[in-house]
Amino acid sequence: MSLLNGIRTPADLRRLSRAELGVLAKEIREFLVDSVSRTGGHLGPNLGVVELTIALHRVFDSPRDRLVFDTGHQSYVHKLLTGRRDFERLRRSGGLSGYPSRGESDHDVVENSHASTALSWADGIALSHRLAGLDDRHAVAIIGDGALTGGMAWEALNNIAARQDHRLVIVVNDNGRSYAPTIGGLAQHLHALRTARGYEAVLDLGRRALHRGGPPGRLAYEALHGIKKGVKDVLAPQGLFEDLGIKYVGPVDGHDIAAMEFALRRAKAFGGPVIVHAITEKGRGYTPAEDDVADRFHAVGQIHPETGLPVAPSRFGWTSVFAEEIVDIGRQRSDIVAITAAMLAPVGLAPFAQEFPDRTVDVGIAEQHALTLAAGLAFAGSHPVVALYATFLNRAYDQLLMDVALHRAGVTVVLDRAGITGDDGASHNGMWDLALLRTVPGLRLAAPRDGSQLRAQLREAVEVDDAPTVLRYPKGALPEDLPAIGSEGSLDVLARHPGEGEANVLVVGVGVMAHTAVQVAHSIAAQGVGAIVVDPRWVLPVSSDLVALAAKQQLVVVIEDGVGTGGVGSALRDALAASGVDVPVRSHGLALAFLDHASRDEIIEDHQLRAQDIARETVASVAAQVAPPTASRAKLASE
Numbered sequence: 001m002s003l004l005n006g007i008r009t010p011a012d013l014r015r016l017s018r019a020e021l022g023v024l025a026k027e028i029r030e031f032l033v034d035s036v037s038r039t040g041g042h043l044g045p046n047l048g049v050v051e052l053t054i055a056l057h058r059v060f061d062s063p064r065d066r067l068v069f070d071t072g073h074q075s076y077v078h079k080l081l082t083g084r085r086d087f088e089r090l091r092r093s094g095g096l097s098g099y100p101s102r103g104e105s106d107h108d109v110v111e112n113s114h115a116s117t118a119l120s121w122a123d124g125i126a127l128s129h130r131l132a133g134l135d136d137r138h139a140v141a142i143i144g145d146g147a148l149t150g151g152m153a154w155e156a157l158n159n160i161a162a163r164q165d166h167r168l169v170i171v172v173n174d175n176g177r178s179y180a181p182t183i184g185g186l187a188q189h190l191h192a193l194r195t196a197r198g199y200e201a202v203l204d205l206g207r208r209a210l211h212r213g214g215p216p217g218r219l220a221y222e223a224l225h226g227i228k229k230g231v232k233d234v235l236a237p238q239g240l241f242e243d244l245g246i247k248y249v250g251p252v253d254g255h256d257i258a259a260m261e262f263a264l265r266r267a268k269a270f271g272g273p274v275i276v277h278a279i280t281e282k283g284r285g286y287t288p289a290e291d292d293v294a295d296r297f298h299a300v301g302q303i304h305p306e307t308g309l310p311v312a313p314s315r316f317g318w319t320s321v322f323a324e325e326i327v328d329i330g331r332q333r334s335d336i337v338a339i340t341a342a343m344l345a346p347v348g349l350a351p352f353a354q355e356f357p358d359r360t361v362d363v364g365i366a367e368q369h370a371l372t373l374a375a376g377l378a379f380a381g382s383h384p385v386v387a388l389y390a391t392f393l394n395r396a397y398d399q400l401l402m403d404v405a406l407h408r409a410g411v412t413v414v415l416d417r418a419g420i421t422g423d424d425g426a427s428h429n430g431m432w433d434l435a436l437l438r439t440v441p442g443l444r445l446a447a448p449r450d451g452s453q454l455r456a457q458l459r460e461a462v463e464v465d466d467a468p469t470v471l472r473y474p475k476g477a478l479p480e481d482l483p484a485i486g487s488e489g490s491l492d493v494l495a496r497h498p499g500e501g502e503a504n505v506l507v508v509g510v511g512v513m514a515h516t517a518v519q520v521a522h523s524i525a526a527q528g529v530g531a532i533v534v535d536p537r538w539v540l541p542v543s544s545d546l547v548a549l550a551a552k553q554q555l556v557v558v559i560e561d562g563v564g565t566g567g568v569g570s571a572l573r574d575a576l577a578a579s580g581v582d583v584p585v586r587s588h589g590l591a592l593a594f595l596d597h598a599s600r601d602e603i604i605e606d607h608q609l610r611a612q613d614i615a616r617e618t619v620a621s622v623a624a625q626v627a628p629p630t631a632s633r634a635k636l637a638s639e
């Protein structure tokens with residue numbers, strides 16, 4: 001029987017011998033490669049934390065002690081050790097979440113996949129424990145060197161340093177990488193700690209020599225190792241962390257369970273905040289991941305487990321169009337500076353960085369800094385293009401509002417993965433951008449409906465030098481180009497269907513939802529309702545052309561893939577009301593809720609955003625308009 005099968009709770013781990021723990025680590029790696037190759041998911045990060053997570057669960061007593069995984073993408077091993085073995089539907093509707101999930105287990109704390117929050121969570125948990133007199137409990141934050149580049153982590157460290165009575169352990173999972181190698185001064189500092197004392201060489205040599213001696217040799221290694229940690233490193237403050245006043249243990253080989261346990265036990269016994277610096281290798285134990293220069297298999301789709309090659313070739317998506325066009329623009333304009341927050345390749349800036357390394361900035365996981373850096377660049381004459389996943393802009397709303405927009409800075413923000421992203425769950429959907437950005441004075445937002453529009457609107461955006469411009473497009477494959485058949489002022493007309501009766505419906509498609517809008521119009525026209533479909537292209541602020549066209553209709557239908565509350569439909573409703581136009585606006589967007597992980601199609605169906613749902617609703621609205629219910633008329637008359 002496999003050892004992994006015998007692990008139902010972390011307590012089961014404590015019964016295993018050292019040799020068995022090694023076997024268990026191997027089984028976990030095999031399980032991860034086998035299952036994640038079938039479902040897709042965060043393979044590399046999890047392969048890197050197998051021993052570290054085993055050690056954590058042997059030393060700490062979860063859920064009494066609280067383990068908080070920063071970002072949460074590296075929590076698969078934790079899931080396995082806390083009784084979750086069914087990875088068949090990982091990240092699919094009804095299956096396990098790709099992140100910690102309180103609904104799945106009492107061992108999970110933070111579901112938010114936005115990085116750099118774990119230290120703040122742990123600080124709060126430790127404070128609450130102390131206030132309640134629960135002095136036997138620990139809060140443990142596990143944070144990557146990438147996540148440690150985020151400002152929130154440093155705000156938390158600053159506070160944690162002043163709380164010497166907090167039972168708080170910070171495990172820095174230092175694999176030297178975010179997606180790509182982690183950049184910046186902190187990364188250099190960690191690197192210096194790692195290498196200064198020839199640490200890597202010493203550990204590897206020592207292990208190999210002593211393990212050859214069988215169990216006695218292994219014991220000697222552990223004792224030596226312990227002594228090394230105990231005398232030289234344990235609780236010895238180090239540089240940066242010393243300056244902060246936080247105790248430091250390490251560096252520790254994060255793949256050596258005994259060494260990790262030793263360090264964690266010391267940290268636990270200390271009674272105040274301690275940093276344990278664990279060195280790990282992303283993708284460890286799986287050659288295709290270890291050999292992957294780009295990101296060590298940070299996140300994969302379905303792959304062939306033997307080779308690591310993708311099962312389906314990656315489709316030519318929105319990101320690639322941006323990647324090409326921004327390089328072209330960069331060639332024509334030397335003032336363009338590209339900014340990424342630790343996601344150079346995922347947002348499509350790798351080719352730009354290749355050609356213009358001096359005009360590319362990777363700020364680390366620091367979206368707030370990215371936006372204010374952009375304001376500074378614009379002030380001094382550059383035109384920055386900040387490329388982010390839409391959900392991560394949420395964090396930099398204030399900087400966009402107060403640093404960029406208030407100062408009328410010509411900054412272009414490019415939001416990839418806007419709208420529904422699906423399988424990464426609640427915190428990855430880029431569904432808040434339209435509602436949030438609508439409140440930024442002077443900001444102009446374009447939502448391209450296809451690749452050609454993306455190219456054209458990006459070019460229009462970088463021409464604006466006195467206000468923020470935003471371009472937003474979704475995840476996934478590009479749809480076929482949807483050419484305009486005409487225009488109404490600044491609006492692209494995509495279809496016109498004269499109806500049989502008087503009713504005329506204006507269908508407004510926001511971005512990729514323009515394709516649905518065309519289908520809706522087609523369908524309602526078949527039922528005798530006349531329709532015109534437009535793509536406003538620049539959807540925020542609402543254009544006067546759209547208001548003028550809407551004023552001539554009986555009904556306006558707006559289709560968008562962000563939250564309906566406060567989105568483009570609601571903006572249009574407000575604009576019509578402000579102009580004294582009394583045409584009803586039916587907006588179809590996402591419900592104001594946190595969405596469970598599911599496919600995009602499932603979410604579209606759940607939120608009644610399929611063309612047939614919207615067409616049915618539209619025809620019913622038109623019918624109600626043409627013949628309002630007599631009961632309510634009678635009621636009105638009698639009032």
Ligand SMILES: Cc1ncc(C[n+]2csc(CCOP(=O)(O)OP(=O)(O)O)c2C)c(N)n1
Nearest residue numbers: 045113114115144145146147177178179342
């Ligand atoms: C605020 C925010 N920005 C960007 C991301 C996207 N992201 C997910 S994981 C990751 C890299 C994390 O690196 P690290 O913390 O070192 O963990 P590792 O994957 O190397 O184990 C990034 C940039 C995010 N989750 N949150």
